Amino acid sequence: MPDLPIDPAIQPRSLLEAQRAAALAASASGPDLRHRLAALARIDSILSHSGDRLHAAIAADFGHRAYPETALAELIPLRASVRFTQRRLAGWMRPRRRRVGASFLPGRAWVMRQPLGCIGIMAPWNYPLFLSVGPLIDALAAGNRVMLKPSDLTPRFGALLAELLAGQFDQAEIAVVNGDLETARAFSALPFDHLLFTGSTAIGHEVMRAASATLTPVTLELGGKSPVIVCPDADPGRTARSLMIGKLFNAGQTCIAPDYVLVPEHRLDEMVAALLREAGRLYPRITGNPDYSCIISERHRHRLEGAVQEAERQGATLRYAPGHAEEREQARASGRLVPTLVTAPPLDCTLMRDEIFGPVLPVLPYRSLEEAIAFVNARPRPLALYCYTDDRRLERMVLDSTISGGGTVNGTLLHCAQPDLPFGGVGGSGMGAYHGEAGFLRFSHTRGFYRPGRFSGFTTMAPPHGTMTRRMLPLMLGRRSRDVRPE
Known part of the structure; x- marks a missing residue:
């Protein structure tokens, strides 16, 4: 049998x-x-x-x-x-x-x-x-x-x-x-x-x-696509280091990892150069580097590689830290993916539609902070939002004008580690916090209970309704006594 x-x-x-x-x-x-x-x-x-x-x-x-x-x-x-x-x-x-x-x-x-x-x-x-x-x-x-x-x-x-x-x-x-x-x-x-x-x-x-x-x-x-808004006053060196530490932690396999970066148009080249420089400082080599994590499975690595190749075919530019491009095949053989910056990605490509969950970071320019905020708000509400600025007025403008599960100012990921902060998503990034x-x-x-006092208005005004009820109801309703008439 x-x-x-x-x-x-x-x-x-x-x-x-x-x-x-x-x-x-x-x-x-x-x-x-x-x-x-x-x-x-x-x-x-x-x-x-x-x-x-x-x-x-x-x-x-x-x-x-x-x-x-x-x-x-x-x-x-x-x-x-x-x-x-x-x-x-x-x-x-x-x-x-x-x-x-x-x-x-x-x-x-x-x-x-x-x-x-x-x-x-x-x-x-x-x-x-x-x-x-x-x-x-x-x-x-x-x-x-x-x-x-x-x-x-x-x-x-x-x-x-x-x-x-x-x-x-x-x-x-x-x-x-x-x-x-x-x-x-x-x-x-x-x-x-x-x-x-x-x-x-x-x-x-x-x-x-x-x-x-x-x-x-x-x-x-x-999850979703957690944005980074780099304000015009942000220091490029400090911003790039903080941002890449968070992005490349666990090889980008973090639900609140930065998913794309919005940078002032006139500072785009400066910011991209700083990001690549910091990626190289954090991980001088990828293959055999004990500090750099593997991608969890071959299927996930193929998914990431396919999304990057699709963006490149559609006109995006791939940028690597010095030495990383030459390591791509070796890194791939060891289950790793080299950090990749993607500039000018088409907005309808997979990298800009879906959560990335890997060491790939699109960088996009904006002309005004209002435009950057509108770009974020036109998309599903993210699990996290990151803002880099030393100007409290700009910080408040970004935080007050956007909605996200949570976030960190002048950093990434760190809000999740605070034991007294609720953590959770909103809209497409989840529901409920813990x-x-x-x-x-x-x-x-949470159970609610009520215990009446020895003298209770509820029992005092019980049927049959008479003078006491007619006198008390107007007071409770905030009306003059003549507004309530007995039947």
């Missing part, structure tokens, strides 16, 4: 059922402060004692990734997030008083926060640790149980994460589900109490469709 195919949904579904049963058997208010702090301490212990192993797994999945990139972008921000949350969690959990309307005095109103229940987290491959454990910290702080689905492009990391979490948590608290695309589809269709997905906009559409079948609320952290208190609230249900 032939073997029957295994339904990839069975294991995730059974894990969710076990977590739901455990949640129902516990307090509706979730774990107390002591238990939540202990859970966060266990996460911190994993990060502290297994950081080298986690980096090695990520580097193996990439083909190569520099240890400082894993430390700076994943380990350090996560440990800072744990400490920040531990210090403030008691205050976040405390019931908060709310104002009572004058008509309902004397009375008392307050809110209390309870865990949503079982949270699903779908993490991408580019920062697999930060984007798995970051929302996990917030969900645990809010008292939830969690199921994690790492990307199938980082299988070594996913296996190690499952091992490390299983050593500290029961699967009824935290479970890791590894698997292929079919497993991911089954995971996204489960009736979680909340589902957080980080990844591409195209897959985000599929996740939201799947979640809608069970009315599962979702937080989508997507990190810090925003994450605690994202994974909590």
Whole structure:
């Protein structure tokens, strides 16, 4: 008799059922402060004692990734997030008083926060640790149980994460589900109490469709094309160095990486030269450079190369730092892509339509700052926006006139690492935010309560309505007493 195919949904579904049963058997208010702090301490212990192993797994999945990139972008921000949350969690959990309307005095109103229940987290491959454990910290702080689905492009990391979490948590608290695309589809269709997905906009559409079948609320952290506006007063040297550090970090495989740069027309050549100079200083060579990361897969490298070639065929100019052009074939053979600046790209080419997610940077001129702002606003709302200027008036003009998930002024990427800043997209770049208190609230249900005083106007004006009602209603409505007549 032939073997029957295994339904990839069975294991995730059974894990969710076990977590739901455990949640129902516990307090509706979730774990107390002591238990939540202990859970966060266990996460911190994993990060502290297994950081080298986690980096090695990520580097193996990439083909190569520099240890400082894993430390700076994943380990350090996560440990800072744990400490920040531990210090403030008691205050976040405390019931908060709310104002009572004058008509309902004397009375008392307050809110209390309870865990949503079982949270699903779908993490991408580019920062697999930060984007798995970051929302996990917030969900645990809010008292939830969690199921994690790492990307199938980082299988070594996913296996190690499952091992490390299983050593500290029961699967009824935290479970890791590894698997292929079919497993991911089954995971996204489960009736979680909340589902957080980080990844591409195209897959985000599929996740939201799947979640809608069970009315599962979702937080989508997507991407899009994050612009850089270089204002006329910006120093080209400082701007170029900061910009290229952010763009080439993780070989550009960052959802909030600069995706294109808008430069004053009269400074275009100066800015391009500065950007190329800084790319060469940061990475004097590409092949064999231990500081420069590989592209995650051959498919992604082919996608990037195809987009660059298409732009060149349509009239764009490709620019490289000294020595980088000669390394293109060697770099390609080692799974890398050399940093590439693209000037005069056609606006309808793939590089200007789709998120790039690699070390390729289009640079476009503008004639006025108003024109640059209009260019950004004519496109889908980005996950991040970057502005370089030392003029506070220009800074305010850019920030007040644009909409983005977040951003950094005179820098890139750094807003994402601030534990007290909400992080999330808007419009096509996502919905919902987390990190810090925003994450605690994202994974909590805020319940509102009211307790009337001993003497309540609501009961005083109960039927049968008489003189008291006729006298009180005009006062409550802000009218003269003659405006209300008995029937």
